[in-house]
Amino acid sequence: MAVADRIERDVLVAAPPERLWEVLTRPEHIDQWFQGMTTQVDLRPGGAMVLASEEFGKIYAVVEKVEPPRLFSYRWARHPDTPVAEGTATLVEFTLTPEGDGTRVRVVESGFTSTDAVKVDQARHAEANSQGWRIVLDDLRRYGEQHAA
Amino acid sequence: MPPDPVGVGSAGEADRVFVALADPTRRQLLDVLAARGEASATALAVDLPVSRQAVVKHLAVLDRAGLVRGARRGRELRYRVRPERLDATARWLAGLAAEWDARLAAIKRLAEAAEPPRRP
Numbered sequence: 001m002a003v004a005d006r007i008e009r010d011v012l013v014a015a016p017p018e019r020l021w022e023v024l025t026r027p028e029h030i031d032q033w034f035q036g037m038t039t040q041v042d043l044r045p046g047g048a049m050v051l052a053s054e055e056f057g058k059i060y061a062v063v064e065k066v067e068p069p070r071l072f073s074y075r076w077a078r079h080p081d082t083p084v085a086e087g088t089a090t091l092v093e094f095t096l097t098p099e100g101d102g103t104r105v106r107v108v109e110s111g112f113t114s115t116d117a118v119k120v121d122q123a124r125h126a127e128a129n130s131q132g133w134r135i136v137l138d139d140l141r142r143y144g145e146q147h148a149a
Numbered sequence: 150m151p152p153d154p155v156g157v158g159s160a161g162e163a164d165r166v167f168v169a170l171a172d173p174t175r176r177q178l179l180d181v182l183a184a185r186g187e188a189s190a191t192a193l194a195v196d197l198p199v200s201r202q203a204v205v206k207h208l209a210v211l212d213r214a215g216l217v218r219g220a221r222r223g224r225e226l227r228y229r230v231r232p233e234r235l236d237a238t239a240r241w242l243a244g245l246a247a248e249w250d251a252r253l254a255a256i257k258r259l260a261e262a263a264e265p266p267r268r269p
Contacts, residue, residue: 005167007246011253015260023260033255078164105256107249112167 006110017096017103021069024094024105049074057081061089070096075111162215163241166234169214174199175207182217182230189225 013020023029030039030051037051042063049061057080064073073093077084090111097104169175174197181196182188190208194201208228211217215234219226 005171007242007249009246009249009253011250011257013257013260019260020256023256029259032259033252035251035255103260105253107253109245109249112163 005112006108008108010104010106012099012102012104014102017069017098020096020103020105024072060084163238165214166238169210169216175211178207179230182228187227187229189227
């Protein structure tokens, strides 16, 4: 992994993956867990997704992966009322894994530093990455995880 | 990645920090600067495999992101690392993580409400 510019959270749910899949992907459910949002989803790779709220405006997203009942991901714009574009969007990935009688739901949001320029730099300097700042970003991530409860 | 608990301004600031830190040369520059405590662009160029001109440009990006601050020392402009913005970025990320925790908790409630836990 390059720069640790990601958020990772998970929760164990006492329901089968198929049920979680419905909750994660159907607009009427998303509206409930994504508070204050009215959602539209075209559930296929490349499909458009819009999360609208009176407070924040419209958040545009593009569906990436649809692999029921295991993997659902989308890219969403960092700021309201802006289109999804390289360098202005982060990737959100939901992974569902059966665990005991339930399902582990894991969400990863990543790509905070992936602008076009960054990509070029990362390819060019893949081996020259400064260890020190990777550690700082790791610290940021850990800080985020520890202080988020 | 709204909703943003600390305002759009902070999200913009965090964006600038991420963009600034995403460049390997700038991370290296910050490393060197942190180790030196205070240094001019000329002195930093000695420690880095880039020209003084490039160092000046990178310092400008870091300055805009609030990660370094320049101060006059006689005829020289010397730079220092500012840790405050990194702390602020960490808090901003913590806010986003907390939002995901809240959403996951809601997802759990919804899924379990319709699907009572199975017994072995």
